[in-house]
Amino acid sequence: MAGPGLYLATLGGSLYYAIAGTLILISGLLILGRRDSGVLLYLLVFLGTIIWSVLEVGLDGWALMPRLVFLAAGAVWLLLTQRPIQRMRLGAVAVCLLLLAGAVTVSSQGHKDVPQLAANPASAPASGEWTHYGSSLHATRYSSLAQITPANAGNLVEAWTYHSGMFGHDKHSAHQLELTPLMVDGVLYGCNAHTAIFALDPVTGKQIWRHETAIDMAAGGRGVCRGVAFFRVPSGAGECPTRILVGTVDNRLIALDAKTGKSCAGFGTDGAVDLSEGEGLEKYARGWINPTSPPTIVRGTAVIGSFIVDNQSIDVPPGVIRGYDAVTGALKWAFDPGRPDQHAPPAPSQTYVPSTPNSWPPFSGDEALGLVYLPMGNGSPDYYGLQRTPQTDRFSTAVVALDADSGAVRWVFQAVHHDLWDYDLAAQPVLADFPVGESTVPALIQATKTGQIFVLDRRTGKPLTKVEEKAVPASTIPGEHWSHTQPFSTGMPEFAGPALTEADMWGTTPFDQLYCRIQFRQARYEGIYTPLRFGSSVRTPGELGGIDWGSVSVDEGRKVLIVNSNLMADFDELISRQQADDEHQFTEKDPRAKNAPRPPTRGAAMAGTPYGLHFDGFRTALGIPCQRPPYGYLAAIDLKTQTLLWKHPLGNASNSGPFGLALGLPFRLGTPNIGGSIVTAGGVIFIAATQDKYFRAIDERDGKTLWEVRLPAGGHATPITYLGRDHQQYVLIAAGGSGGFGTGSDDSLIAYRLKP
Secondary structure, three states: OHHHHHHHHHOOOOOHHHHHHHHHHHHHHHHHOOOHHHHHHHHHHHHHHHHHHHHHHOOOHHHHHHHHHHHHHHHHHHHHHOOOOHHHHHHHHHHHHHHHHHHOOOOOOOOOOOOOOOOOOOOOOOOOOEOEOOEOOOOOOEEOOOOOOOOOHHHEEEEEEEEOOOOOOOOOOOOOOOOOOEEEOOEEEEEOOOOEEEEEOOOOOOEEEEEEOOOOHHHOOOOOOOOOEEEEOOOOOOOOOEEEEEEOOOOEEEEEEOOOOOEOOOOEEOOEEEOOOOOOHHHOOOOOEEOOOOOEEEOOEEEEOOEEOOOOEOOOOOOOEEEEEOOOOOEEEEEEOOEOOOOOOOOOOOOOOOOOOOOOOOOEEEOOOOEEEEEOOOOOOOOOOOOOOHHHHHHOOEEEEEEOOOOOEEEEEEOOOOOOOOOOOOOOOEEEEEEEOOEEEEEEEEEOOOOOEEEEEOOOOOEOOOOEEEEOOOOOOOOOOOOOEEEEOOOOOOOOOOOOOHHHEOOOOHHHHHHHHHHHHHOEOOOOOOOOEEEEEEEOOOOOOOOOOOOEEEEOOOOEEEEEEEOOOEEEEEEEHHHHHHOOOOOOOOHHHOOOOOOOOOEEOOEOOOEEEEEEEOEOOOOOEOEOOOOEEEEEEEOOOOEEEEEEEOOEHHHOOHHHOOOOOOOEOOOOEOOOEEEEOOOEEEEOOEOOOEEEEEEOOOOOEEEEEEOOOOOOOOOEEEEOOOOOEEEEEEEOOOOOOOOOOOOEEEEEEEOO
16 A cells, blocks of 8 residues: 555545555554554554545445455454453454444435325326337337336236347357337237347247348347337238338348238338448448347338447448338438438449448437437547548537438437547437426437436427536647537436546555556546547546436326436547557458457557557456446436436446456445336336346335346346236346346346236
């Protein structure tokens, strides 16, 4: 502690470690000389540490843990093995043990006075279906079913499990089950990571049909299929009167008969449309582009975007979004962010504009307005913007409303100007009737990785709650045209968390906490929107957000917004091109990549720029976060008053520990989460998403857990709920796991219902 503590002090950090380390060294020398004064000196250091810790972080149990537990264990050992004043021993041991117990007690994060929610007013009859990725085209993730309530949710039991099929192996694919199925016309529809499509009996889980899509594994692509789209042909006649549309991992849009699972031959060419047309993919590495989310169908137009690789190069595939006739598969229009006014495909010898902003999450739509709403990302690379044009910057990290019939841009709202932080809009826009005075306005709610929630008039894109432009830190990259201000949604609660300080640094011991303090002091950090620099910097929120692709849910009756969010910092570093080459940070198209060793650090080539990239979570040498918990929250917002009803840490420490070990601690931690929530008229929220692998039912009134069950792997998806033909309400979650979250790997769809 003494040496690194002195170095920390020279960086402007706390003097505690240098002082405490020196005194503990003196204490150790005295103890080696069998001097009782050595034990007394250690106890004085421990007492001083208690006072310093409480002054620095208060009584936050998780924050106190690395400061006190290690030294408390040393104090107990000394008192039991040495010979200080005997009458002090038992009392001192008791105090140490009490402190040890207190250090792992997490203080409550909720509000003491939780407003009681009004009963959900009568609405349209509960259909019991889940017809779109977000329940409806408006994507509120709301169900009017009310059979499961806070009074009986504790009686949920497993009804059935379906194994969607283990995934093949190719180096491009994520191989993760992130599926949110549909339940339409009494049939459950879904897909696995390599686009095998299946139909199930929603009461028994028995397979009705399965379509093994003949995908080209060599084409690469990110092996994720988050869902399918259901379409009812208006005429109700002809081939495939009801059909399933889905984007495949090898870059096609296919249509299947919903009754049989057979290809709709009249759609495109033999039931498929090639999404590679006009993209010039022969010049890019395999796996750099493919759809991962289902198409959104508005007024008979199936609109689909794509995942595009980040940070490999300034030259990546185009971020084009296209609209196809859902019956014939004919291309109706293309929205090319590089040429937004040109809706026809390029000539055979031309391509769409490369490296433009893309949109990979699910979209939402409004049939009455004829609009489809796109949450946009930014052009590669994420952290360097000199090559971007004003035209493409206009659509970067923005909500874009397109005319579903023509593809024309109706309005644009930018959530981040000239995004240099990978804050792409990952969350599906949510459409709801927003209370304004005595009436409501048709609104769009956009949750963001920055933790901001923007509420817009979905007809015009104008904010319905206060948005302020605030000054942000300057970029130090030569020539970078950084934005001097960024929009902050000050009229809504935010989930970015306060700016980090040195006192927020964490670890399992004083030693890795000291390491994190030094790293923090050495890096550039000026709060949210600190740009990357040549050298190290800290980014909050990190790549995860904020609010990621799980989006938010809305209780349409009670006008309550449900938000699951993260507080996780990243540690970034722009490195020289020479260092990037020395570390073998090459793109797959680079001849030097062949047989090159694996890079020693997580990063990316950023080919075509003066820099390479290191980026990862801000972690200790033991692999745990450098910032103190909680890392994840679940919250409820009253949309009528735009105020926070409650906010609690989400998830426990059972699957957390150093070096990726699961220590099994049952304490509420607030874990990182990825996936979404749903909310029902019964007043129950359902969510998995967390690193602890649990699926939970939460009381909407106060955020208390009503029921939880541990899944075979993490449930990094959005659940659904539906009414079976047996008149029972079911809740279903995909438990696919995630390597990045350390939550295992599985292929299970698991349904639950109330115990008979």
